[in-house]
Amino acid sequence: MIVCPACGHRTPEGAELCEACGRSLANFVYRVCPSCGALNSAQHVFCHRCFAELTLAEGEEPIPESTFVRPYTPPIVTLEEEVTTQAVHREAKAQASETGALPTSEALPGQTPSEAELGPRAAAPISEEQAVAPSMEGEMGETPASTEEALPPLEAAESPEVLGGGPVGAAGVETPAVQVAPPDETQALTPEAAANPLEGLDDLLPFEPAVTLPHRPSQHVSAAPSTTEDYEAELFQQVAVERAPLQEGAQVVLPRTAQGLPQIGRTILYILVLLAGVLPLFTWGQMSSFVQPRESVLALVRTIEELPSGAEVLLSFDYSPTYAGELDPLALAVVRHLARRSVRMVVMSTKPEGIGLAEAIYRTITEESPDYRYGEHYVLLGYLPGQEAGLRSLNTALGDAFKIDYLQKRPLGELSATSGLATLKDFDQIIVLSDDSLTVQRWVEQVQAQSDIPFHALVTSAVEPLLVPYQRSGQLLSLIPAASGAVEYELAGSVKPSALFRSDAYAAFFVLLLVVALVTNALYARRGKRGS
């Protein structure tokens, strides 16, 4: 489509006269791209926006290639040339400043300061006569390579009516310094003008080749995505698009500060816990008078009381120092009771650190009762690795699991406490102290189920509820939580009291938890009322 220079009407290609105003279309300026509708100069072969080929009329010859604006290619400058050029320029600058001439490094009228800095292309300083805004005509006329005639003087172009009509420069419109005549189809531009109209100007960025060369998008090749691409696309979609929950409106997520405890509240609570812990220093076990031993504790006390002197009991210390504070007092109470009954104890552990804890307990016992001797009254067998496999090996023969004892490294047959012990069936009772329900379960499954020996578990309070089924089924004769169990055992077994004062700390701690439960809900209700 050709745009009429007079009225701006769009007439199909090939027409000589405008459909609307009837004027000649010979000197048309703009052509409409048939693809995207953009206005293109009559010179263009390809649309400047979508790079589609612009339709030419029948018989119309394409504009010669020489009229195309070739991309600017700067000359190759070597490093030495550049250094030399810059040195020469610096000297000239220094000379100019000495003589008082206009320093060439200052910005000239119409020039930006960056343009004032001479680039690598400047071979000589610009003199005052030359330091004016260059005109196209002047530049073209003075181009060193120019050997052709200069362009004819340019006439004022007549702008199309769509832009206001009239010649450019008329009706108060400021005429530019340079006026460009509409291109004449019959007159080709001079090769020099066609080659590089801006040649000779310094410090210009080169034309990007892509501006003049037509760009064609690559042929789209559609292929089915691979599984990995599919997954990655889904991954991106999940990252980019947040999925709505199933009940979006139903959830109200409070900001974290509203849900958690403020720092001052946390500090107050911690101080109260500390006070609960140090309370026994002032009360010395007053609460122990209220303690009633539970059935499990009484059962174990009864069982040990009924053991004959010289009976064999297997103890397994299967807890870590983490819970030693809770289990050690109960362990000490039970071991004291067994020692008082002159029962022989064989001690082992299925945890590496358990045997060290056992060693400390028995050191306390031997300090209290020097007659209670290692090897004669008790033996430490050591750590039994392998968990289930290790416990299964106990069923076959004790000697399969332990060859020598832990402390003196002597064969078990040489120690009077273990001589005559061949298998687990030679033990009268098995007592396991554990901080872990799985350990007790392993003992029940691998040992108690195979040998039917009376079995007792002394565990932490957190683990006790998980082992109640085993007690109800009769596989555990006693299941004692250590926290309160130590106090109850000392009272029931009339053992030397060392844990009685703990009952005060436990009582204070439980009262604190009750208070926290009540205060929490009071504050929550109050906050809810304020909110509503």
Next chain:
Amino acid sequence: MRRFLPIAVAIICGLWVLADFFVSHPLIDSVGAKLLEGVMILAAFALFAGILNLLGFHARRISKDQKDWGYRLVLMVALGGTLIAGIVLPGSGALSWIFGYMYYPLQSTMAALLAFFVVSAAYRAFRLRNGEALIMLITSLVVLLAQLPFSNRISPYLPLLRKWILDVPVTAGTRGIILGTALGTITTSLRILLAVDHPYAQD
């Protein structure tokens, strides 16, 4: 091949050990036992690799002179000292001393901090947000009261109520969780055995 080989080895070894659990046959038992021994050896090497990771992690931060480099140096000295005491001086009392005067008190201290954290967690847990929280609160209050040494003075039924709570609802709930956990364990194991899921293979 790079992806196929580890998956194939995992499937074969997994199915063999599974067969060893059910079937009593000399060949299957012997190979299965060897595979299980191999697991223990691999676990030991994994521990060694973990120690190297630990040393590298902290050594890098010491060399970068980060602000808490002193604590990291203490950790590495303690690690080295315990290793030397256990490997080079096994019969001496050094390891027992480290256990009794360093390991035991530190572990007990860490566990003691749990008391503080339990109370601050209880602050959030005991809030009456919904019906479930109400049931939880009432149950907790009953059990806490029953734990007190003078609970039978408050009410003679409190210890009985506590016992009933532990015997019936708690046991039922625990059994339900254990059943669900067992089912989840079976399906997860089947997924790994049949290579539906292979976190070990880098794909």
Next chain:
Amino acid sequence: MDAVLQLLVKLVPNSVDLAALGMLVLFLPLFIFFTMQAKSGKRFALREIPAFTRIRRLVSQSVESGQPIHVGLGSGRLGSESTAEAAMSLTVFDYVARHVAACDQDILGTTAEPTILASAQGILCTARKKAGFPESYAPTDLAFYGPEALAYAAGAAGALHGRPHLANILVGRFGSEGLWLAEATSSRVSAQVGGTSAAEGAALLWASMDEAIVGEEVYAAGAYLHRPSHLGSLATQDIMRIVAILAILVGIAMTSLGYW
């Protein structure tokens, strides 16, 4: 038929093992059927588990804000009774790692078990490579503290100390160390999500997490987050749970009526 039964009794002499084998035989075809259905794209109806929704949101927030997430893998060991739980903790870590690696963000993983450490390092390395940022992988993004549980908690709390993290995601085998870690770091993170199937730790984590995963929900992590193939095993679990409930009811009835 008699010969087959005799062979079976000869190969599996233990009656308890025989019962377990029978259960596995029941499990396997259901598992294969539902997994194939899941892989073919069939949609399964899932109830919402707020914890997993929260994990997805937290991962998106981490990617947007640049704040790293701490993923605690727990103390489950590959090759023990906690293998399945350890595998699920690796599944959750895989999900978080892939998403943060896609945007070249940081992540912190901690574990108390060296067998998980190696797998987790492999997962993170693969995630970074697939995202196109292999140079971003650092083995120190995963730290091993342990194997003592509270030592792990102390180490992980220390690792969170240096830089503000967006969230704690604690999924795996946790005991009291889960509570310890959650409470010690609650002021340093904006959100805490997690859970364990271990009964001792489940209650403690439920009390300290913003959104808790209770019990067997841990084993649904893959299905809810990013593994459609896990949907099949989730469906199998549900069917077998119904079978177990029916068996319990039948057992109660038969015992009450005196037949058993």
